[in-house]
Amino acid sequence: MKSPQAIIHLSCSSLISFLFYILTIICFTSTTVSASYGGNETDYHALLSFKSKITHDPYKVLTSWNHSFHFCDWSGISCGKRRKRVTVLRLVSQGLEGSLSSHVGNLSFLREISLTNNSFQGTIPHELGRLSRLRFLYLDDNKFSGVIPTNLSGCNNLEDLRLSVNKLAGNIPKEMNLLSKLARLDIYNNKLTGGIPPFLGNITSMEEFYAARNPLGGSIPDTLGLWKSLTGFWSGHCNLYGSIPHSIFNLSLLVNFSLPINQLTGSLPSEIGNQLPNLEFLQLWGNELTGIIPPSLSNCSKLGYLEMSNNSFSGKLTIDFSKLRDINIIRLQNNNFHGRKEADDMSFIDSLKNCTKLVDLGLYNCNLIGVLPISIGNLSNQLSFLYLGHNQLFGSLPSGIGSLVGLTTLFLENNRFNGNIPTSVGKLQNLQVLGLYSNQFSGPIPDAIGNLSTLTKLYLYSNKLEGHIPSSLGNYLSQNNLYGSIPSEIKDLKMLNILDLSYNNLSGTITSSLGECISLTYLDLSGNIFEGTIPPSLSSLGGLQVLNISQNNLSGKIPKFFDKWKSLEYLNLSFNDFEGEVPVVGVFSNASAFSVLGNNRLCGGLVTLELPKCKVTGSKKKRFPFFILFIVIAPTLLIVLCCVYLLYKKKCNSQPSQSSGNERFMKVSYNQLLKATDGFSTTNLIGEGGHSSVYKGILNHDDDKSVAIKVLHLQNQGAHKSFLAECEAWRNIRHRNLLKIITSCSSVDFQGNNFKALVYEFMPNGSVHDWLHSSANTSKLNFLQRINILRDVATALDYLHNRCQATIVHGDLKPSNILLDDDMVAHVGDFGLARLLGADLNQNSSTGVKGTIGYAPPEYGVGSEMTSCGDVYSFGILLLEVMTGKKPTDGMFNDGLSLHKFAYMALPDQVIDVIDNDAIVLQSMEVNAKKVEECLAATIKIGVSCSVDSPPQRILDVLQNI
Template sequence: MAFFFIRTAILILLATAACTAALTPPSNSTDLAALLAFKEQLKDPLGILAGNWTATESFCLWAGVSCDSRQRVTGLVFSDVQLQGSITPSLGNLSFLSTLILGNTSITGTVPNELGSLPWLQNLNLSFNSLSGTIPHILGNLTRLEILDLTQNHFFGGIPHELHNLRSLVYLGLPGNELSGPIPQGLFNNTPNLSEIRLGLNRLTGAIPGSVSSLLKLEALVLEKNLLSGPVPPSLFNMSQLQVLAVGRNNLSGPIPGNESFHLPMLQTIALQENQFHGPIPLGLSTCQNLVELSLAVNNFTGSVPSWLAALPKLTLIYLAMNGLTGKIPVELSNHTGLLGLDLSENNLEGSIPDSFGNLLSIEELDLSSNLLSGAIPKSLTNLTYLANLNLSFNRLGGQIPEGGVFLNITLKSLMGNNALCGLPRLGIAQCPNTSKQSRPKQLLIKVLLPAVLAFFILAVFLYMMLARMKVNKRRKMPVPSDTDMQNYQLISYHELVRATSNFTDNNLLGEGSFGKVFKGELDDGSLIAIKVLNMRQESASKSFDTECRALRMTRHRNLVRIVSTCSNLDFKALILEYMPHGSLDDSLYLNDGRQLSFLQRVGIMLDVAMALEYLHHQHFEVVLHCDLKPSNILLDKDMIAHVSDFGISKLLVGDENSITLTSMPGTVGYMAPEFGSTGKASRASDIYSFGIVLLEILTRKRPTDPMFVSELSLRQWVSQAFPHELSNVVDSSILQDEFNNGIDDASRTPEDFSVTNTYLASVIELALLCSRVAPEERIPMNDVVVKLNRIKSNYSSQLGNKS
């Protein structure tokens, strides 16, 4: 009986405890622990978490954190800030989390499987980072997920077929990774709300799944630049909500369905370029009254250029280059006054260029090259004030070249291959013959004929000298045109860049970064160029392109990289720059272990950089702030002369401004001036700070982001602690080892020789520390930097010469 009472008492106590627990509100201590673990995994170079995530206030008030009424974390949002680190698995403990956005935060590592256990997650955005590994299959458990954006990372392997369980999915974005294998056939069988699919810029193979056409709400299908093959499912051309169909740069083939099975009333962009489609241009497109861009270039389409294109009032870009089109250019296209770009190059079009093309008043790009066009160039083309790229080369055109308008700055490249043209002597195209039949008095014969013969003789001598000079230049393989040529240099077409880079193969890849990739190219004339292809998946790509174009075109200095040309259309933008055989300063320091750079060379390179910044800060008619100076943006030519490049985020100071307020954090972590974080302003002093850090880096061969610089220790502090008596502990050892190779043999070195080097090293490091002071007003101006560095270099060279 006693045992019965004891057992009953225990059961009552347990029941009471359970009731008490049920009445207690959910604890948020788990959320706090998860957030602290998240912080612990990150470096946070801008101090965003360190300055705000403190115990003095509720975590619901922390930057980037949002909570519900129960004080449970529902959102963790950081976008376009530097966090640098990995994602902690502890985030899987935020059981009420609905939004996780860590876009463009420099995070690395893999995606923890624990994220697949967040039952309320609706938005998962980890785009534009350096995440790697495979996409976790367990993400298929997130049945409430509406947005999955893993754009521009380093994920590899296949697309998990478990993602077909994401029945609430609206947006699927996996472009810009290294995904391979086929698109799972059943991936879209259970996602009725899916409206955007973006899988481009991967290595996907196989066919486009027919199940795509079952997505009745689909608005965008972007699969460009993969290895997909086979036909496009015919049902895909009968989707009433589809606005963007971009499957260019694959191995797709077959004809496009006819008019009877073609119904895309909402279509705005159709990009089928660089595939193997054949047959006529589909008549069904004539019903797409919302069409803005038509890109069918580099296929096997045949037949004529449809006149019904003129009936599409919103159409602004037509790219039909490199097909097998025949017949005449439709005159009706002249009625399309909103047209911005028309590329019909490399077809078999014949007849004349319609004179009414002068009505295309908005057009910016007109490429009719490599066809069979004949007759005269219409004078009406001079009326096209926005026309920046006109290419009529390699046709059968003849007669007088019009004067004015686009022809004032046209280059020979845009007219060559038309042997019957005349009237442009500045390009070596002869004047048109005088057809006047009026007789001249005999007494004027000597006055006219003799000077003409003399002029012909002088011209012949001049041409002979020019040809000889051209042969010499060709043998020298000059990499870029001269300054004079560049002023008149024409835009280079995308197809020319494809040829120059062997279709942008990895063999020609010089480097890549967040902006895109840089390729080495060789033009048809043998000249070498560097082609900076912007990553159009980044929203800021077009702005960066425009900014860099403006900065490079309006500046001219021997230590600034020169822009040779540009190539720009809706989905492709590239800068063509002079080629630098020795790559970047970053390459010389780290790929080559810094061994090819003596102390004197390093000082010379930084003097070149200083003179470039002095020009931008003090000599140009507008003050230009570079805002992103670092070793990878300092390029070295064949003579190891430095050229500052990459003006994608440069800024202008207008009038009497001393600084400019920035809307976002510019530059690169480690090189950014500290005032960016505290005041959000950039000035000349900001560039000077970056210069000082680069100067320290080139002497120590230590990046400011080296893992050794943690907590309170920075590159500047590390060097400052060793200055001036312990510099041997921080300076790149190869400087002292190799410095006298050019002047003094190993056997003849003396302690005094190294003492001399140490003295000048100390002077340069002192200058670097002055440039990188925390307070902007305490930094030395760039014109003084040039004077000091020039004096150090001259004195050291002189002393080195005396020793030899």
């Protein structure tokens, strides 16, 4: 066997030989190039330099780039016929990764560079400014950073410059006004600041300007009115303020005009429709514009898209839409269009009959008062979306509504419609969503609604409906006067997801046909007069999350299948006549997840229920004395834990953190949060739970820093309490390993509903749960990262339990609540279940929500108060999950096996068998294998010791007495 010195010597020798080999090839190549390319070696070497900067070429597009072919024949290259010099470099959507070589600036005959939709990084080389013949430069949809090079002004023949969807920062350089031939400037979706500079107006050749989604700021310069050839202007989401210059409205060739989500003020000129006769796309939503919407827009005969929602426009809507024959989108919601005449606000509907291409009409929350004209039935049969909710429309709903056969979504909610729901609604065969709630509709529900085979959501609640339920109907029928039984035909609704029939006068037994509605996740039959037993067929509803059958006359025993439903989150059986034993497993193991109040013949169950004991029918099994095991392993654990605790304590003491309750938080409004998240767009949704949804957004476009905005679902039980608990907790804590809160918002939305949200620092690396279990994460946590995360969480717990003025119990410690920043430092978040021990506001209730199944300690299930011992249990489970990669609710854990027991049985010699492979495969080969196993075993011991069932035996007390 060769010595390490010999191996090193051999490796060095091999490296030197390899370098000489490369040098020989380079020398040989340089001589053949001169011979092969007739003096065009400059282009050849520039292209080879381009290739050398590419680190990933998934489609092998550059494999032809070698000396076997003339470079004019390489993929993506075009040359001039006479000189054989490179004129086009076009490699669009090839998945290329790497940086852009500065040697591209040596391709002096280039007319076009097209690198759109790749993954180029780094800065844009200033050497591109040498390309005086360049006409088209397409670097959009990449990852370029830095600034726009000032040297690009040297490309004085440039006609089309596309730099959008990158990470460019800084100002638009003043040298750009030297590009006298520039017709299109595309810089949208970057991080550019400094406003739209007035000198851009000097580029009188400009035809299209795209600057949307940059934190530019400032006002729109009047000099842009010099762009007499302009056809497209797109500057939405740019933090622009002030009024729109009148010079813009003199650009008669303008076709597309888009300025949404800014802070623009003022009114629109009354002659806008005469000044912009070629307008096809007008988008000004999400600003602060006032005044009337000019009737002259009727003269924009080519207009196809009109979106002016979320402004402060007022006055009667008087546009004559009959002239806009090409219009397909009209969105004017969240304005104030009430006219002077009480019942005349909707007269404009008559003028829409000629708009045969109309697809989307949005007029909700516009303060429209009046009746809905009969002419509503004359609208386009292409109309798919009709939104008239949250107005003050009254009278009956015209039967002509049934003529709108293209409708897929119809919302008329929160108005004052009365009379019967017209049977013609049954003609809307494409309808998927129908919202008629919060009106004064009366009479029976039309049987014809049962013909709507594509209907997935039907909202009829809060009306005055009466009579029988049609045999093929299912969704949202609560709070009416419906009577009779549930028809057996309901079994045909295989895709029914939510069925709410609460608080009606329904009677008879619960039909067994409900068991065939296998897609049900929410079933509420409360507040009726159902009787009999719960049908066994309901056992097939394995995906049910909420079941409420309270306040009926049901009887019999609680079915066994309830405690086997793994998805069931809430069960309400209260105020019936059930009898027998209440289970203690499944949903019945968490006192906050079920209710059996008002059933006087029940017995057993959790201690907190205070029900009488059931009669014993058999001998009790003897329990294994686990305390003996603890006595046996305690000495070993104590030695390990002493070492861990000393290091841990040293870490805590070296990072003191003081709470800053007096810190001033910035104030934010609902409107600011709406704009920060693009209207709470699903594309910005990064997480969702029972009480809230979390969105990514940008509050301050000046620094372009992302935040996480947690919006509370106030309609859900416990959400308001969760908000108060979290606010109270954050008022008392600050620590580097706790998620940083920026501010909170308690307001109302545009519909007048209560709105509450919390704004946090954004954690770019997501949650520990994502790293452990998400298939989207190809990277995995190595052993050192996992230990560091656990150390960070332990430090945070030490702060909460021992270093605050009042002890704070987190109450819901789990991987999804541990978030990671850019440096993979862990931050504990989500204090919605937190308790300040000793604080009156947060005193525990035995019926309150206490943690998450699998992570909450067993004592919480029997009504015990929340304590720091409970957090220690959750930390133990968290540690075991992080190290083993297995959730405590994994399907393998049944028949008495748990994550705790799984890890415990592997101690001390088989620990390596339960550790997640990704935690050990990345370890250095220089580390002694035995030492690694000892370290792993010590870590698992801590997790096992923290997660024992008995609170006094957990590691917490051991540490406190060292």
